[in-house]
Structure formats: C-alpha cells, structure tokens
Ligand SMILES: [Zn+2]
C-alpha cells in the first residue's frame with residue numbers, strides 16, 4: 006500500500022506492508038485526510054513533535070481485531086490520532102489535551118496511508134467515531150480542526166453573545182469563526198492576507214474579513230462593531246508574530262486573547278506587556294481537541310447548526326501527496342486540501358451507499 010511520510014525535508018510516498026488489526030485494534034481504509042497547517046510546519050521543520058503527518062482522517066473500517074465492541078467492517082468513521090491517559094494529574098483536572106502522554110499516542114503509520122492501524126488505546130477511549138450518513142468525506146476531515154476550535158472556545162470561557170475576531174483565516178481560522186457563530190457569537194470577523202480566504206470566510210458567515218496590511222480599516226471595523234471597546238475574544242489563528250501582537254491589541258479591556266495557531270518555535274509574545282497588564286487581557290493558549298468536542302462538532306454538523314461546505318477547495322489522491330502539500334501552502338489558490346485514499350470512491354464527496 007501507499008504511505009506518505011516526511012523524509013529528508015521532503016514529502017514522499019512509499020510502498021509499505023498493509024497493517025494488521027491486533028487485539029483491541031481496528032484497521033481503517035482511507036477515504037480522505039486533510040492537510041493541516043501543522044503538517045506544513047513539520048515539513049518546514051518548525052514543529053517540535055514526532056514527525057508523523059496526517060491526523061484528520063476519515064475512512065471505512067477494513068478489519069476489526071478481537072475484543073472490539075461497537076465497530077464493524079464497513080462502518081464509515083472519523084479517527085482521532087491522540088488520546089489522553091485519563092489518569093494523570095493533568096487529565097484528572099480536565100485539561101486532557103495537555104496530558105503528558107497525549108501527543109505520544111498516534112495512528113500507525115499515519116493518516117496519509119491507504120490503510121492505517123488504530124491502536125487499542127485509541128479504540129478504547131472512543132477515538133473512532135461513526136459518521137452519520139449526512140456527513141460527507143470532506144466535511145468529515147474537518148471534524149478534528151473544528152474540534153480544536155470548540156476545545157479552544159470552551160477553554161477560554163466563550164459565552165453566547167461574545168464578539169470574536171480571528172487573525173489568520175486559514176481553514177482552521179475560518180472553522181473557529183463558524184463554530185463561534187454556531188455557539189451564539191454576536192459578531193465574528195477576521196483578518197487575512199489572501200483574498201480567496203477572506204472571500205471564503207465571508208461566504209461562510211463571517212460579518213467581515215479585512216486585509217491586516219490595512220490597519221486603519223481594520224481598527225475602524227472593530228471599533229464600529231464594538232463601540233470602541235475591542236472584542237471579547239481575539240484569536241491568533243496563525244503563528245506569525247505580527248498576527249499574535251495584533252490579536253493581543255484587539256481584545257477589549259479584561260478580554261481574552263487565544264493563542265490558537267502553532268507559534269514559531271522559540272517565538273516570543275511581541276506585545277507591550279505593561280499595556281497587557283494594565284488592560285487585563287487574558288492570554289490563553291489552547292491546543293488540540295478531545296473525543297467530547299469532536300462528537301459535539303459532529304452533532305452540530307448533523308443538526309445543521311454548522312455548515313462547513315466550501316472550506317475544502319481541493320481533493321488530491323494520496324499518490325500525489327507532495328502536490329497536495331504544495332497546494333495547501335499556496336493560500337491564494339487553496340483553502341483546505343484533502344488527500345484522498347482508496348475508500349473515497351468514484352462518487353467523490355458524497356457519502357457512499359451504506360451496507361446494512
Ligand atoms: Zn490539524
């Protein structure tokens with residue numbers, strides 16, 4: 006089978022043996038897996054984690070190991086790559102994504118493979134979610150990033166009626182705004198350099214999207230919408246230092262800045278700390294997501310409260326993975342790129358007929 010991985014600073018597709026489902030495990034045949042901004046950062050060498058790529062996969066259960074309850078061959082599923090231990094001090098306080106072993110769990114060999122093995126600990130802790138018929142493959146690949154947005158909104162204490170400004174409208178920045186809208190945000194807008202992504206955000210439901218290189222227009226927009234106070238929640242959805250400084254400045258007095266996008270390794274805050282202190286802006290980093298938020302986002306999709314159509318702009322077959330990465334790195338051409346596998350089917354995006 007085909008497996009995509011990082012090798013010597015490049016993305017390559019190699020031949021590998023098919024995985025086997027051991028006790029408590031399942032093997033999934035890939036339908037699609039999104040290319041995440043963090044995958045691009047791993048390729049650039051800017052992400053200090055294990056070098057696996059591909060963590061937004063959906064597919065069809067291909068094999069079920071002994072002792073697995075509730076999953077059958079043929080089930081359409083989303084699979085979450087990381088699971089918390091649920092027993093350590095950090096987990097017991099509820100901060101599951103900061104569990105010290107969370108990021109060491111993963112799929113084998115990763116989401117960009119024709120087939121991948123889901124370890125027993127992931128199966129055990131509900132990381133395999135059966136997709137509703139109404140959720141197509143492309144939308145399914147957005148469950149993980151949208152789950153990250155919901156985890157962030159909960160961690161920062163978002164309340165219905167809050168105003169939100171998202172700096173950086175890549176796919177996950179747009180999803181963040183859409184999830185905030187579905188939770189009852191009073192006003193959601195954002196800043197982004199790439200015109201295609203600004204247009205996608207506005208078409209998806211943002212009140213406005215402006216170019217951050219025009220700070221006067223940006224400041225006027227936020228001032229008009231908030232009576233000059235600043236937003237309740239400003240989100241840095243990109244790691245670019247100027248974006249982080251901008252988000253810090255846009256939050257109202259005693260408001261919140263959510264450090265959401267992966268910052269540069271070794272990056273610093275780049276904000277006037279005395280200003281931050283006197284205005285009482287809370288700076289809250291959030292990271293990743295859990296099974297609970299992924300299931301909640303799935304319910305929002307099924308219930309029609311969240312519409313993610315239009316975010317996935319391109320699908321590229323796994324055999325052309327390097328091309329998918331190149332495209333995902335061109336914000337003027339693509340919003341979200343999904344890599345497709347053998348279960349994607351000739352019908353493309355729609356859910357395939359379910360076998361009873
Ligand atoms: Zn991701």
Ligand SMILES: [Zn+2]
Pocket residue numbers: 089090091092093094095096097104105106
């Ligand atoms: Zn833990």
